[in-house]
Structures are given as structure tokens and as C-alpha cells.
Amino acid sequence: MSSLLLPPGIEIYERGWLSANNIFHFGDGDVSIVDTGYYAHSKMTVDIVTNALKKNGLSSLNKIINTHLHSDHCGGNAALQEHFGCEIYVPAAEALAVQDWNADLLSYENLGQDCPQFSHHGILIPGQEILLGRYLWQILAAPGHDPHSVILYQAEHGILISADALWEEGFGVIFPELWGEPGFEEVAQTLDLIEALPVSLVIPGHGRPFTDLAKSIETARSRLDYLASSPDRNSRHGAKVLLKYKLLEWQKIEMQAAHRWITDTPALQHAAKQLHMGMDEFAQWLPQALVKSGAAKLEGAYLMNHEPTY
């Protein structure tokens, strides 16, 4: 359905939940991709890009744009950079972190994830515009899920690339609140910003594109109310999403190894503290909570991924 609504030169490759969607922009002078998926799937990402280029009679990719630097949005950067020699643009507030590959500023260690190192060539400054393919896109700040995330808006066609700030049914985990930084108010403000834009099509970071913005904003607001009314609830939800995400990568893991990963992951240590649980108690609770919600199952000494995805 989305291809019918898309103007020429824009193509979406909807990925599984582990990788953010890839959004292609084809123009005479520029070929760009927004977000590059998770590192464990970077070979697949190179193939997807190669095929998309071939289909359009092209062989080179000029630039990568990252809406934010979570590993499911920029995990394919290094592989694409190596393969195509393309430039990489990151949100301005992340430039120094990328330049120094500063583990304290980047999210990977904190969230217990991996992302191969890459270098950036340009920055995305909220309030400015950037040419992607044949259209100019406005760069807008969208803090909440991630304090430095940007979203992209194409005014003539009313298209919003919403990253994890707005999905058809919600938004990405409000991570900052897990470690005591503000996020709820930022999500509310980002939803207000999005609602004020004339939008006919939203291309989210995960899931299919959608057209009913009002309905999604309403869903997101009630979700925000639910989470913000209890920071414990937000922490439990965030912790479950982090383990589920890791399980999507592992598919199957010895429970002992899962416990070790939980215990060693700083964001989860913060979540445990927020929930007034000791780390051992928390590491026992979290896999059970995922099993209870149907997003994982136990098989002997193993924790297994289980669909429907969380």
C-alpha cells in the first residue's frame, strides 16, 4: 500500500523488528538511505541496498542518515561504509560521541548491545534542511525515546520519517527515565510537534507506514499516560523490551548466560534500582516476566525467543 502513496524516488524496505526500516531516496545527484538496521543483519542490509540500487539502475550510495544512534538504526553503517564508501550523517548532538567513539556517551554498552564503529562526515542540525534523493527534508528534534533523535519531514508531500518517536501503535521505550533522566515530558512535546505537522504518510522506524496520524497520536498519548503515571511501569516495560530485543538476536540462550547479560547491563542495573530489587532478584524476575507475557519461553536450561514479538 505504501508504494502507491510514495512520490517517485522514495522506497521503503520494511525490516523485521530487530532492524529499523531502511528508507531509500533516489535522485539524479544524490542517493541516500535513512537508517541501516542491526549489526547482526548487516550482510542482509548490504544485499538489500545493493538490490535496491540495481533495481534503479544505480551502483553507488552517497550517504547514510541516522535518525538516532541506537544499534538497530545504525548497526549497518560500518558494513555499508566499507562496501559503498558512502558518507554518514548523524544528529549534531552525537557528533563528538561518534568522533571519539565514546562508550560513555554512546548507548551500546549501557543497553548491552553491539554496534561496529563507524566515522561520520556530516551532522543533522534541527531546524535545517537536507537533500535526500530529489527532495528537501526538514530536520526536527524529537527527544523522548532518545534525547538526541531527529525526525525528518518532507513538506510538499506531507511525509514524516518518524524514527522511534511515533509508531502506528505507540513509540520506542522512553529510555532516559530508566536511569533517572527526563523523558516523559519530552515525548509529550514531540507528539505535540508531530501533531501540528500536515502529514499524509508516516514512515516509522519499525512497522509498516501508516496514514491515520490522529489515531496514532491518540494511541501514543494514552500509552504515555499509562507509562508516565508510574515510573516503575516504565522501567519494567523498558527492561522487558531490552531482554526481548536481545533474545531476537540470540533466539536461544542458556538461562545462566541470560542472567549474566542482565546483571552486566548498566541500563538494567538502573532499572533494578528503580524497582527496588537486588540484582539477583531482578535477573530472576526479568526472564520470567517475559515468559509470562508470551514473548519468551523456557526449554530446559534455555530461554527461547517466542512470537508474537513483544
Ligand SMILES: [Zn+2]
Ligand atoms: Zn531507538
